[in-house]
Amino acid sequence: MNIGRTIAMALRTLSRNRLRSFLMMLGVMIGVASLTALASVGEATKQETLRRFKRMLGTFDVVIVNPGGASTRGMPSLTSAPPVLKQGDVEAIAKEVALVKQVAVTQFAFDVDVKYGDKTVSPSIMGVSPNWAEVRGEEVALGEGITAEDNDTMARVVVIGEDLRKALFPAEDPIGKQIRIADVPFQVKGVMAPRGMGPGGASMDYTLAIPVATASRRLFNRDYYTGMLAQLRDPAQADRAIADITALLRERHGIVPPGEDDFTVTSPKAQVARVTDVGSTLSKVMLGVAAIATLIGGVVIMSLMLIAVSERRREIGVRRAVGASRRDILAQFLTEAAVVSFLGGLVGILVGVGGTLVAASLTKLPPAILWSAIGGAALMSIAVGLVFGLQPAWRAANVDPIQALRS
């Protein structure tokens, strides 16, 4: 019998026993739905993480130099960072590492009172080099950014983030206004374009930036940096740049083996990989759960098919008597299992995609439908039907027609 006719026959048989067919579909449906949804949500999360990193770093053509060794956690600030990255290091990297185009630096601090009128807030504070905005790909939405002249003259000027603008100047033009940072007066010069959430999910707009020289000498009286971004001439050379910068800084800091680095050089790609890796461990566990649901679905198909085979012995006998061979019967039952499982998979895909869209609208993540996962799920559902249908089909093919037709 040809495959088209066998499938048509399977569909007719399945539609005659709707409840059983539904039960057979259920497990595969749940398994495939969760697989599809998980794969899609996982992909969406990964893409969103990437986007957030991009927003945080502006571009991926940099390597990041932070004070402190490999075990250092969290964003280094003036209170937490060891005082190891100095202006001499910055100049040496810019001059001696050929792969580096320019170096931007920052002094990062928080827990500093910022006042305007009767409002007191505590945003994050960044002293930044004039090329910081360029290296990070930041833009000024209103007014002007920090210039080389501001830095050279240690000007008391400030560019504020959008969230800070909302907090301090909800209804007035902030440009030219004076705010007090740790009781030092600064003039608002510009407002940064909003950047949205960082990789951790916190807003990156509740912040202000002042010239790093002003921060260093007039505000904090610290001569070390909490971070550097070394912009590369060729982003593909990040690994070599990391090696060169590491070697240079070890030499400058007088570190000899077995002494460990007192700084960390990473590329954004490596950081993204680390974050998405955590995500993928989680989704691996959940994928396992979904796979188990699918397997249970397969076992349900197998048991219900076995019951069906014994209930349909007479039908098998009739078909054999009128000319069906063992192989025809095997194909018939195998096809039924594959079709029911595939239908379960199809519904599961629809439910999974629907769930993904719902999840996307709830989490406000843009949905990512993974077509490869959908195709894989469809193929997998057919395979589950074939594998778990094999034993029942084999049993059906070996029903003795004479016994089955008696009585």
Place this chain on the structure above:
Amino acid sequence: MIEVSHLVKTYTRGDGTPVPALKDISFTIGRGEFVTIRGASGSGKSSLLNILGCLDTPTSGSYRLDGEDVSHYSDERRSHTRNRKIGFVFQSFNLLPRTTAAENVEIPALYTGGAVDRGRALAILGQVGLGDRAEHYVTELSGGEQQRVAIARALMNDPPLLLADEPTGNLDSAAGESVMQLLTDLHREGRTIVLVTHDEGVAAYAEREIMIRDGLVAADRPQPGHAGSGAARRQA
């Protein structure tokens, strides 16, 4: 049409003891004959018919159908032979439930490899007097009607040989008579019919009777009551 010689069928029980159902059966049935196989219960009639129908293979001996020795055909080839040459009618109708009369009649055509000819199924249903029942589910039909659907199904692929095992066994006498009338008509059209029964009245419709006793042919004779005698028919 049918040539069996020294046919032996020995079943093996679950505990391993052999059960000799057919001991040594030989006969020939010509094309177009209407033969009944009669005998007591357990004498081996069904065992013989299953071999003639290529549902089963003999333990030894040979079975030639249309000149071909089919006794050692593979499952695939026996299935093909059943499909093309043999129509079965059973005591218990063996129709598929939740399926219409026409769908039941079409089943043999599913295994021919060709297209299913719904028109032919309907024509055959008309021939057995059920033209208006084609779309009825078989559970909505009477026993006699169900058996006629089963006969229509046996005719779907136009096989030269019809095998019937107690086709009237589950029917009242009126329905049984109409089924036998139908088989007689099919015989007149030239079909070879082999019918198993233990009912003398049914046997009277045939032109020849093979008596089986304990797995052996006890008698093989022309049916005395035949030649269309009214007396013979009334006995059914």
